Amino acid sequence: MTSRLARAQSIEDLRSMARGALPRMLFDYIDGAALTESTARANRQDLDAVALVPSPLSDVSQRDCSVTLFGRKSSMPLIIGPTGFNSMVWPRGDIALARAASASGIPFVMSNGANASMAELRADADADARHWFQIYLPMDRDRWTPLIESARSAGFEALEVTVDTAVPGRRLRDLHNGYGLPMQWTLGKVGQMVARPRWLLGMVRQGMPKPVIMEDAFDGGARNATMSELMAKQINPSVTWEDLKRLRDLWRGPLIVKGLIDPTQIETAVSAGYDGVLLSNHGGRQLDGSVSTIAMLPECAQAANGRITLLIDSGFRTGTDILRALALGASAVQVGRATLFGLAAGGEGGVARALEILRLELDVGMALAGTARLDPLPAIQTRRGAVWPA
Secondary structure, eight states, rough: OOOOTTTTTSHHHHHHHHHHHOOOOHHHHHHHOOOOHHHHHHHHHHHHHHEEOOOOOOOOOOOOOOEEETEEEEESSSEEEOOSSSGTSSTTTHHHHHHHEEEEEEOOOEHHHHHHHHHHHHHHTTTOOOOOEEEOOSSGGGGGGHHHHHHHHHTEEEEEEESSSSSSSOHHHHHHHHHOOOOOHHHHHHHHTTTTTHHHHHHHHSOEEEEEEEEHHOOOGTTOOOOOHHHHHHHHHOOOOOOOOHHHOOOOOOOEEEEEOOOHHHHHHHHHTOSEEOOGGGGSSSTTTOOOHHHHHHHHHHHHTTEEEEEEOOSSSSHHHHHHHHHHTEEEEESSHHHHHHHHHHHHHHHHHHHHHHHHHHHHEEEEEEEOOOSSSSHHHHHHHHHHHH
16 A cells, blocks of 8 residues: 555545546546435435444453354445446456455445456456445346346356436536536546546556446447447336346345335335345435435334344445444445545555545444444444534
């Protein structure tokens, strides 16, 4: 790890580095959210409103951050979640994220919008790497089986099906920046790229990233399609629970539904035979005005009653945030932006630094909260909206 990355002491520090490393339109694509970005702000504000109640005088001299997820041990309750077009952030970005996750002993979720193939990712991995695959259910239902078979044949452990994207959210930063694919070039966009020579050199050497998995899913005939055309094939507004039940029949490993937030739907997920629910509002990138995930976690945990694994994402930036989620009933936290900031700041080394920061903050939080282990979930008390004396 470079001395520059070592100076980053928080995910916010890596975010600042990412802002300086990327063209503005690309940083805004990662950092931004839908419309007024109120949901993204609520994610952060509601996490801050969960106050932990420390219980000192416990022996915390030997701490263990590990947890068990779907029958396998992870070094900490953290997952690198699926993000698309990572090779626009850093050359071979999917590979860099997966390597850092493997080195840290946690799962990596490969996005349906990855720039590497499943085979390439798996060939690069060591035997202990935990790879999950994220899927949108395409409009053409005949495409589901080949895509799922590819994931199974490649050796992916778990499948995450995203259900909160019936239509794309309206993200104003991207619209103002004119960011999309295929790119419509302007002098302003060229100027942004020239102003980031390190990033530009990496892109020149690598070449323009392609949505490899999307192209493969729609055979060679889709290789000349625009990104908008491919996404139109991927996003399916007609998906229902009947489709999710069919998916259960097609995938025999751990199966997770990503994008639920309504506690009344937990029972349906259990009945459909799913192994996990990922509470998500897409980091505020879909429905602006949506409730935060952390606000709904206690009700979802009560509805789950230990019958299904609860995961959570959206807004998590610190190890203390992870501890808050576990205290309220989640088994692990999935992050996207936090590790993308690290990727932009320094490739695989930057991702490793992001994970190191989160692990350190989690370990310190455990010690000060008075818990030495996370498996089983700790009985840490919380208070909502606690007001501390001046």
